[in-house]
Amino acid sequence: MKEIHINCDLGEGGEYDAHLMPLISACNIACGGHAGTLETMQHTVALAMERDVEIGAHPSYPDKDNFGRKSLDISAEDLQLSLISQILSLKQIAEAEGAKLSHIKPHGALYNDAAKDKKIAQIVIDSVLEFDEILPLFVPQNSVISEMAKGKIPLIFEAFADRNYNQNYSLVSRTKSNALITEKEAVFEHLFTMFSEGKIRCENEVEISCKADTFCLHSDTPNSVEILKYLHEKLADKNIKIKNT
Numbered sequence: 001m002k003e004i005h006i007n008c009d010l011g012e013g014g015e016y017d018a019h020l021m022p023l024i025s026a027c028n029i030a031c032g033g034h035a036g037t038l039e040t041m042q043h044t045v046a047l048a049m050e051r052d053v054e055i056g057a058h059p060s061y062p063d064k065d066n067f068g069r070k071s072l073d074i075s076a077e078d079l080q081l082s083l084i085s086q087i088l089s090l091k092q093i094a095e096a097e098g099a100k101l102s103h104i105k106p107h108g109a110l111y112n113d114a115a116k117d118k119k120i121a122q123i124v125i126d127s128v129l130e131f132d133e134i135l136p137l138f139v140p141q142n143s144v145i146s147e148m149a150k151g152k153i154p155l156i157f158e159a160f161a162d163r164n165y166n167q168n169y170s171l172v173s174r175t176k177s178n179a180l181i182t183e184k185e186a187v188f189e190h191l192f193t194m195f196s197e198g199k200i201r202c203e204n205e206v207e208i209s210c211k212a213d214t215f216c217l218h219s220d221t222p223n224s225v226e227i228l229k230y231l232h233e234k235l236a237d238k239n240i241k242i243k244n245t
Helices: 017-023 038-050 078-097 107-114 118-129 144-149 184-197 225-236
Strands: 002-004 006-010 026-030 054-058 137-140 155-160 199-202 207-209 213-217 240-242
Touching: 002 038, 006 038, 006 207, 006 225, 017 107, 026 184, 038 199, 054 078, 078 184, 107 199, 107 240, 118 137, 118 144, 137 144, 144 155, 155 225, 184 199, 184 213, 184 225, 207 213
Parallel strands: 002 240, 006 026, 006 213, 026 054, 137 155, 155 213
Antiparallel strands: 199 207
């Protein structure tokens, strides 16, 4: 049986973390930038440990007002200090609970900016390299950060099961009505095409190649629990198992 790796952003104040955790391979835990407190980090780490789910840090622009989904005008020094502090907070909590971080995944606008902006990409890379143990970094395919981090940081290529793509590998803006894929059948078709055929079908039906080691479903996507349960069923029909579940 083949295995597929599914990750989900958790610890962001959503209602369904406990229901999502048994259905995924890895969680990316908000660590105070766009969401999250020491208490929510500790709670989410505990949930992940119960289900043997990989634990990742999910740092962001320090901007809770906009949930980290808008680019922030901040100095390179201040951004790097914030990212290091966010990752360190979760790292210390995880280790105190007897767990270890498995990866780092930037959130929202920081993720998108690092995919195309050399300055932001370098800040993220420098932040990761500040730690003695260099953790793998989730990155999108054909991105600036993936090219700049190559040979310095282990890379895990990511694609999104519930987001539509443009032909240049960027995600369709959340300001557009078709940014999110919310129907469970459509999410499955999108995911299965990427995983089994190595192709992303863009919003204009043009196909581009897909290289992904992990696939993200957002916890704040409507019906995320229902979608993941459906994915389990449909993938099993194709003799595919979601890793760690």
